[in-house]
Amino acid sequence: MSTVEGADPPVLEARGIVKRFGHVEALRGADFAVHRGEVVALIGDNGAGKSTLIKVLSGAQPHDEGEILIGGRPERFSSPVDARRAGVETVYQDLAVADDLSVAANLYLGREIMLGGLGGLLGLLDKRAMRRGAAEALEQLGVRIPRVTTPIAMLSGGQRQSVAVARAVIWATSVVILDEPTAALGVVQTQRVLEVVDRARDAGMSVVLVSHNMPQVLEIADRVEVMRLGRRTARFRAADATTDDLVAAMTGALVTEPEDADLR
Template structure:
C-alpha cells in the first residue's frame, strides 16, 4: 500500500486505529482494454465506522466498489477481509465473505413482500418432510423480518406489504436493511439517497447510523458533500484511479473535499 507523507492528517482515533481493517484494498489495478480505471487504488474500512468514498465522475469509484463486491476481478493488487487475502470471482464470493452491496437500482423484487425480499435467496424452509420438498416457513421469515426492521428503525406498514406499494424511501430502507442483516463485515451503499426527498433521506441515513452503532462497517458512495460530512466518520477521496486523500469527517470542510477531488489539495502520495 502506498505510503502517506508526514504531513497527512490523522484520520482515525487511537481506538479505531488499533483495530485491523475489516476490508482493505491494496494497490488495485483494473483495466478495460486500453483504459486503466484503477491505477493502484487503496481503500480501508475499519470496524463500526461509516467511510465515505468520494470522487469526481471518472475517478474510479464505481469500478472500485464493483471490484470490492466481486463484480470485477482486479488485474493487480489484493483485497483483504479482516486481514486475510481473498479473491472474489463473483458477487456470491463477496457475500460469503460478509461483504454486501446495495446499488442505485436496488435490485428488489416489486411483486414480492418485504419479508420475501429480505430473505430472497436465503429462504427458510419448513422443518421435517415439508422442508425437504421445498416448502417455505413464511411465518418464520415474517417474524425475522419484523424483528430485524424494528431493530434498524425501518418503518413500513407490514412485512407482508409488496415492495411495489412502498414509497421510494421505504424501498431504499428495505434494500439497505437487507444488506445490513446479511452482512458480517461490510455493507457498501452506492448513492443510497439519490432521488429521495428530505424526510426519506433522513430515514435511510438513520438506518445507516443504527447499523454503525450496532457494530457494522458501512461504505457510503456519495456526491452529496454535506450528507457525507453529516454521517461519515472518515472520508477517502479517489482521483484518477488512486486514493488521493483521507480525512476525519469532523476535521475537514466541503471546500477541502472538493479541492482533494479536483487535485488542488493533495494529502497522500503513491511511492510505488
C-alpha cells in the same frame, strides 16, 4: 493504509488495486480501508474510479493487480457470490428488489427458511418464521413500513431503499457498501435512510458510502476517502473537514495522503 501497532486490521481493505479495460487503466494502484463500526465515505469526481473500485470490492469485476483483504486475510472475488460469502453486501442504485414480493420475502430472497420435517422435504417455506425475523430486524434498524407482508411495489422510494439497506445489513458480516443510496430521494426519505445507516453503525456494522452529496457525507461519515484519476489521493476525518476541503481534494488542488496516518 497503515494502522497503529497492535490495532485490529481493517474489516475491508484494498491495496494497490489495478483494473484495466483494454488500454484504459481505470484504477491505478487504488487503496481503501474501512474498520469495524465506522462509516467511510468514498467520493470522487466522475471518472475518478470509485464505481470501478466498488465493483471490484463487491465481486462484480475482477481486478488485475493488487489485493483485497477481509480482516487482514487476502481474498479473491470471482463473483458477487464470493464477496457475499466473505461478508460483503452491496446495495446499488437500482436496488435489485423484487416488486411483486413482500418485504419479508425480499429480506430473505435467496436465503429462504424452509419448514422442518416433511415440509422441508417438500420444499415448503416457513413464511411465519421469515415474517417474524423480518419484523424483528426492521424494528432494530428503525425501518418504518406498514407491514412485512406489504409488497415492495406499494412502498415509497425511501421505504424501498431502507428495506434494501436493511437486507444488506442483516446478512453482511464484514461490511455493507451503499452506492448513492439517497440519490433519488426527497429530504424526509433521505433522512430515514441515513437513520438506518446510523443504527447499522451503532450495531457494529462497517459501512462504505459512495455519494456526491458533500454535506451528507460530512453529516453521516466518520471518515472520507477521496479518489482522483484512479487512486486514493486524500483522507479526512469527517469532523475535521469542510466541503471546500473535499472539493479541493477531488479536483487535485489538495492532496493529503500521508504514508503512516491513522485516521480512525
